[in-house]
Amino acid sequence: MKPSDHNSPKPPTRPWKVRSQAAPPNELVNELGLSLRLVELLFNRGLADISAITRFLSPSLHELPDPFQLSGMTAAVERLLSAFQREEKIFVFGDYDMDGISATAILVDYLRRAGFAVDYSIPIRLVEGYGLNAQAIDNAVESGAKLAITVDCGIANASEIEYGANQGLDFIVTDHHQIPAEVPLRAVAVINPHLPESTYPDRDLAGVGVAFNLLMALRRRLREAGLAREINLLRYLDLVAMGTVADVVSLSGVNRILTRFGLNEINQSRRLGIRALLQVCQIPRDQPLTSRDLAFRITPKVNAVGRVANAASAVELFLTDDRARAWQLAKYLSDCNQQRLEIEQRIRKEAEELLAAQPELARGRVILLAAEDWHPGVVGIVATRIMEIHDKPVLLLARENGVARGSGRSRPGLNLVQALEHCQEWLLRFGGHTQAVGLTVAEENLDRLRDCLNRYFTGIEPESRQPPELLLDGFLEAAEISPELWQELERLQPFGQGNPEPVFALAGMELKSIAPLGRSGAGSTPRHFRFTLFCPQHKRRLSGVAFNLEGPPPKAGSLLDLAFTLEENHWQGQRELRLKLVAFRPAETG
DSSP states (O other), rough: OOOOTTTTTTTTTHHHHEOOOOOOOHHHHHHHHHOOHHHHHHTTTTTHHHHHHHHSOOGGGSSOOOSSGGGTHHHHHHHHHHHHHOEEEEEEOOOSSSHHHHHHHHHHHHHHHHHHHHHHOOOOOHHHSOOOOHHHHHHHHHEEEEEEESSSOOOOHHHHHHHHHHHTTEEEEEOOOOOOOOOOTTTEEEEOOTTOOOOOOOOOOOOHHHHHHHHHHHHHHHHHOOOOOOOOEEEEEHHHHHHHHHHOOOOOOHHHHHHHHHHHHHHHHHHHHHHHHHHHHTTTTTTTHHHHIIIIHHHHHHHHHHSSSTTHHHHHHHHHOOHHHHHHHHHHHHHOOOOOOHHHHHHHHHHHHHHHOOOGGGGGSSSSEEEEEOOOOHHHHHHHHHHHHHSEEEEEEETTEEEEEEEEEEEEEOOHHHHHTGGGGGGGGEEEEESSSEEEEGGGHHHHHHHHHHHHHBBBBBBBOOOOEEEOOBBGGGGSSHHHHHHHTTTOOOTTTTTTOEEEEEEEEEEEEEEOSSOOOOOOOOOOOEEEEEEEEEEEEEEEOOOSOOOOOOOOEEEEEEEEEEEEEETEEEEEEEEEEEEEEOOOOO
């Protein structure tokens, strides 16, 4: 699932639960030289000794595993070495999302700088769909390519790879998606951390993480052969971080290291394309970029071009050395994102109207909707929103010329890939992750697919479940909220899947004022607010913001318990520490 606004503040419906409150040993607090609050937070997130906490707070590139632990890596770099010596042309096949775009860009850039002849292709979502296709392979063969490398795709393209192999095209597959029943046996090498024979210690790499491991291994082999041109791989960690955060993989282990150092690279803004994106996103150069910025401000603009246009423009943005061209492309990506937002709003409205008119469509274990004028590149985002409301798998498809193409989203515990494998007799094509898939189906089989999926999920999950708990890292006193606490919490960056941003709570706060933030359209209900709080006990005032508030806002004068994260707001050269609302409830009294 891609980043969305699903963390909107909610009225008091979710039970609040504080993580384990076990007290860390005194020697842990004394030897680390950190505040008790920070050590407690780390200790109760499972970091129970000095070594684990030190590695977490101070990750090192030296801790990256040997890339040759990925099965297939040796065969891949030997074939690349052969291509270098024979001066063979290489063709890189990527994907149209941020992960695939960044993986394509780092591979193409490194290979070109190392002296390889290389070109690339990104499928046009609305024309070619996801993954390899025969036309793209034909184009590579006609261009004279002898070796093809897939990034963030290929593991589910056994038939297409066999088609290319029969034309004399060798394939190296680099991918991170789930392993299908049929793997590409005709490939020279298949590199995927999920392969059972892989000994790589971290199986949760993004596609760009797998591609970066290929660069590490190839550079080592070129050096051993005396053929290497000195290229500092640090230059690629900016794009590695962007693709890793965008693909919502766990930001722990290897991914934490790559993202932490990648953010450092981004903050130095050496890549023209990233500088231009920061300008378009109106992020000041002196404001340190965070994983939050990547997920919610930058990634949507890059992903948008793959949804509504040709993602090759984004690859060009990250490869160009022309400042004017970089700005032009960044502005184009921003325009595509605005177009995507407008399309998304329309599809969501129509999907909700369809469910209201035919409520039986929402009564099964799965919601499957299709319409003729929906955009197949945007339906996945809307599927996420509807899945969050109905708490069940949702598949939205665009119908055209007798075929329906689109995306499905699911919640944890309900594996969509396995479900589609079970129902594949009704499908033309599918692939993806456990909770996010793409699929193509003949229109005449839509009802059969819906029935099959409903039967598959019956019995797998109880008909009802408790609302998910809101995990808190603890209750704070108002006096504890300070720049010093903020600086300590920032050491836990980057935040994301597997390393959630700390959520704290304040009890018994008086809501002094609340007002809409920004402008709302005519007739629309405000969803963004600024507010001020007063703590009667400590006589302390605090300010905060709430984005995408669901339901009616609390009223001024209310006594509330609030769950929040801390953020530092930068505005006109000023910095302000404020609360960012996660949830609220009436204060417990008595």
